[in-house]
Amino acid sequence: MKTNDVIIQFTAKIVFFIIFFFAIHIFLAGHYTPGGGFVGGLLASSAIVLLVLAFDITTVRTIIPVTYTTLTAVGLIIALATASFPMLKGDPFFTHYFDYFTLPLIGKTSLHTAMLFDTGVFLVVVGVTMTIIQTIGEDE
């Protein structure tokens, strides 16, 4: 009997975007409300896992052509670079800077270098989670 997964595939396509945008929201809101890089990363990878469930690993790899180990390394480098940057200015390691900017559409916003560090964490979490799931999933 031929199985038909039209419904799960169609739903996954929509739900993927909902989860992914929620992940970005949680990630951006981390400074003032619960959330941050770690949960954001986990949510983003859960969105990708949903795609893996609805389709299969090879299809997802063509949709998102990312090597996850590289993603992990890039995330680590971003985090380290954010932490080490103050050393060049003569400040202690891990000093963070922030300022207020007036951005178009959003208005007055505070931008903080902790955000860059969180980006690193986000990428590492996505990279590690997806590496684990992919390697176990592909194991024969």
Place this chain on the structure above:
Amino acid sequence: MNNFVLLPIIIPFFFGMVLMFGQKSLRFQRGGAMLGLILAFASAVSLLFKVKEDGVQKLTFGGWPEPFGITMVSDMVSALLVTTTLLLAIFIVWYSFNSIGTAREQFYYYPAIMMIITGVNGAFTTGDIFNMFVFFEVLLMASYVLIVLGGTRAQLAGSIKYILINVISSALFVIAIAYLYAVIGSLNMADISVKIAEINQPAIITVIAVLFLMVFGLKAAIFPLYFWLPTSYAAAPPPVLALFGALLTKVGVYAIMRTYTLFFIHDTAYTHELLLWLSVFTILAGCIGALAYFDVKQIIIYNIVIAVGVILFGVAQMNETGLQGAMFYLIHDMIIKAALFMLVGIIVYKTGTTNLRKMGGLMKSSPTLGWFYLIAAFGLAGIPPLSGFVGKLLIAKGGFEAGNMWSSLFVLATSLLVLLSVIRIFIYAFWGEEKPVQPILTKAETTKLFIPTAIVILISIAYGVGAEYLTPFMSDAGKLLADPSIYVDAVLKGE
């Protein structure tokens, strides 16, 4: 404020991340690992001289005031250990080039080594007890990778034990920190030291002291808690074993040394007496194991246990001589254990077996190896001009000064058993009739392995002969350990 303190940690970390790219290119992997370690070593040496000249160096992350941020403290103890770690890592990585095999090299072997070095250096440098836990985890995670990488049957069996015991001890570590935090309310090590002195160590702190001894004892393999070490370590391939034998248990020893000289110093009649007896039993248990086996790896592995006992015996004396001796012996033991595991690795690669009864007559085919082994064995036992002598002498002297006459004599007497255990390898493997062997590596390949090994042994000879030049560094370290106020003042009041 001094970012310099961080370089020996950041450089290996950075190179570890860079090496995650270009997984298949051997030249990139080897060159990157070597470059990273050499740069880190250079920074560690200049840090060592800076500490010698200007005293304790510290850095609090993000420029926060002292007890509130994470402080990294590089005093003489940590600077010496960091330098030794990087020096040995260079030679062990060099040794790996020709021994670990390309399959492993292409599967994140060097990134794991760099992460283990990051963790070890971080644990030696940190001035925050929870941060120490985090660095312990960094080095443990990387060591899990290294012990299991390759996936042979023995490695899988050994790594299960190793991971299980370390997960349990890490959980205990978190619980111990939670208790300490509940009593003291601070995680900064200098601040904890001040606050324990203020409340004059009530009984609950003594309980926490014993809990810390259990935690670090599991990592350092002291007497009742060393049971996991022989089987787990025997599973690792020779270069990994050299790295583990030289560095990992020493981190536990350092942690005991630090907590027992900085935190728990007000009820020494109980805590240090316990440490003294445990270290004596550790030496005894190690000696029994080292003499019982006919397996070259096991003999040297049990010698790790003995050395841990000797160092902690020096720490338990709580006087400057004993602590200075412990420092001397700790550095000596890191160097000599790396050398011995590298030598034993070569013997195993040459004969294809770890069983002493199946070896013999290696002196005829490789006399240089034999003589270098003999020097390393004498160095381990502490024959005067060589490296083990000064440390053990000072430890025994410290023991006599503290009035522990019989146990000090016991420590001295066990040197003979140590010598016997390693000389047995010499007698069985190098003397006698040549026996049929199935070498794992060819003669040309083992010759390449011999160069880094020989250099490490030469370093150990220089360490013994040049003890006079090292004494100022070691006496600074001994003073610092014996008098916690130097450390506390440097962290909380300096700059």
